[in-house]
Amino acid sequence: MAHTDEVKVSLTHSVLEMNNLEHVLSYLRESTGRNVIISDYKGTIYNLGSDQEQLPQSFFSIILNWDEGSPYLWDEELLTLCYKVGTSEKDGFIFVEPAHSEECHELIPSLEKASLAVKTYFNLAHSMEKLNNVYTNNFIADILLCNINIKELLKQNSFLLNYDLNNLYYVCIMLTDRILTEIEKQALLAYTRDWLKLNKLDIFCTVWDNKYLVHICPTHYDVKILDVDSGWKKSLDNITRYHEDVRKKFNFKATFGIGNKYLIDKLHLSYQEALYAIHLSELTGNGNQVRHIYDLGVYSLIFSNSLDHLKSLYKKYLNALILHDKVNNSMLLDTLRCYFDANLNINETAERLFLHINTLRYRLKRVEELTNTSFQKAYDRTNLYIALKVYDVLGRLELIDPSQ
Incomplete structure (x- = not known):
C-alpha cells in the first residue's frame, strides 16, 4: 500500500512540475509491458514529445458510448483494455493494447496508480479551457x-x-x-x-x-x-x-x-x-x-421583417384558430398543418389523422369560417400556409409560446 501511494504521489508531482504526461506514460508502458495511449474525452492523444493526434475511430466510439457504471471495459474485437480516470466526463481515458481478458486484473493496478496523475493533468487543462470558454462565450453573446x-x-x-x-x-x-x-x-x-x-x-x-x-x-x-x-x-x-x-x-x-x-x-x-x-x-x-x-x-x-411584424402576420390569419383550439380543446391548427403537409390531398390528410373523411371536411370548413378564408382561393391558401410556417418557426425558436 505504501509503495502504491509513493507511485501515485511521484507521478502526480511530475505532472504538476512538468505540466505533461511524459513520466506517467513511461511508467505505464514499463509497468504493463504494453502500448499505452492516454486520451482526453475529445479523442485527443497525448504522446511522448510529439504533436497531438486524434484517436482512431474505433477507440473514439468507445468514449462516446461509455457505460458510466463501470470504470473500465475490455473490448474483445480490439483486444484493448479501456480505463476511465475518475468520475467526471472530462477526466480522461487510458487504453492498453494488446490485452486479453484474463490479463486485465493484472494490468488494472498500474492504471489505478497512474489515475490521480492523469486526472490532475486533465483537471488543470480543463480549468484553463473553462476560463477561455467563459470569456469567449460571453464575448460571442455580446455579438449575437x-x-x-x-x-x-x-x-x-x-x-x-x-x-x-x-x-x-x-x-x-x-x-x-x-x-x-x-x-x-x-x-x-x-x-x-x-x-x-x-x-x-x-x-x-x-x-x-x-x-x-x-x-x-x-x-x-x-x-x-x-x-x-x-x-x-x-x-x-x-x-x-x-x-x-x-x-x-x-x-x-x-x-x-x-x-x-x-x-x-x-x-x-x-x-x-x-x-x-x-x-x-x-x-x-x-x-x-x-x-x-x-x-x-x-x-x-x-423573415427579413421584424419579430413584431412576423407575429402580426401569423396572428392575422391564425389567432382565431389558436384561441378556438385552446378554449375547446380542439385540433383545428394541427388539422390545417397536416392538410398542407399532405399537399391539400383530403384523402391522405384523413388517413394521417385517422379521421373519417366527413369529419375532416367539417374541420376544414370550420378553419375557413374562423379565418374568413377559402381553400378554393390561391391567395387565401398562400397566406394561411405562410402564416402557419411563420408561427411554427417562431415557436421552435421559443420566440412565442405555442401554448398561449
Whole structure:
C-alpha cells in the first residue's frame, strides 16, 4: 500500500512540475509491458514529445458510448483494455493494447496508480479551457445578442479574437438531427476547431444555446474584382466537406443555416437569418442540408421583417384558430398543418389523422369560417400556409409560446 501511494504521489508531482504526461506514460508502458495511449474525452492523444493526434475511430466510439457504471471495459474485437480516470466526463481515458481478458486484473493496478496523475493533468487543462470558454462565450453573446456597447467591446478585445470592425462577417449554424450528450458536444467542438485549423480557415466556432454549433465566418477581399468576394461557392464547398467528415466521425446528420454578410456590430441579424434558414428547412422537409437564407425563396423576404411584424402576420390569419383550439380543446391548427403537409390531398390528410373523411371536411370548413378564408382561393391558401410556417418557426425558436 505504501509503495502504491509513493507511485501515485511521484507521478502526480511530475505532472504538476512538468505540466505533461511524459513520466506517467513511461511508467505505464514499463509497468504493463504494453502500448499505452492516454486520451482526453475529445479523442485527443497525448504522446511522448510529439504533436497531438486524434484517436482512431474505433477507440473514439468507445468514449462516446461509455457505460458510466463501470470504470473500465475490455473490448474483445480490439483486444484493448479501456480505463476511465475518475468520475467526471472530462477526466480522461487510458487504453492498453494488446490485452486479453484474463490479463486485465493484472494490468488494472498500474492504471489505478497512474489515475490521480492523469486526472490532475486533465483537471488543470480543463480549468484553463473553462476560463477561455467563459470569456469567449460571453464575448460571442455580446455579438449575437446585439449588445449596445459592442463597438467599444470590440475595440478593447479585438486583438484577442482578431475581429475587424470594418470587415464583413456571416453566421453559419449547425443543428444535429438528434440531441447530443455533453461529451459529444464538447468532442464535436474540439474536432471542429481542429478541422478548421487543418484546413486553414480563420473561422471562430462555439457551442451556443446548448444545441447549436455557431460559426462566425469572415469574408475576404478578392484582388481580381477589387472588392469583397460576393460568391458563396467556396463557403458552401467547405461546409459540405465538413458535414461529410462530421457525419463519418460522429455518425449523425445535421442541418446548416447561413445568414447574410454584415459588419460585426450587425452580426446578430445574420445569426437570426441562419436560425430561420435551419428551422424553416426542417419544417418544409428539407433538413440535413446546407441552406442559405436566400435559398428560402419568398421566405427570405418574409423573415427579413421584424419579430413584431412576423407575429402580426401569423396572428392575422391564425389567432382565431389558436384561441378556438385552446378554449375547446380542439385540433383545428394541427388539422390545417397536416392538410398542407399532405399537399391539400383530403384523402391522405384523413388517413394521417385517422379521421373519417366527413369529419375532416367539417374541420376544414370550420378553419375557413374562423379565418374568413377559402381553400378554393390561391391567395387565401398562400397566406394561411405562410402564416402557419411563420408561427411554427417562431415557436421552435421559443420566440412565442405555442401554448398561449
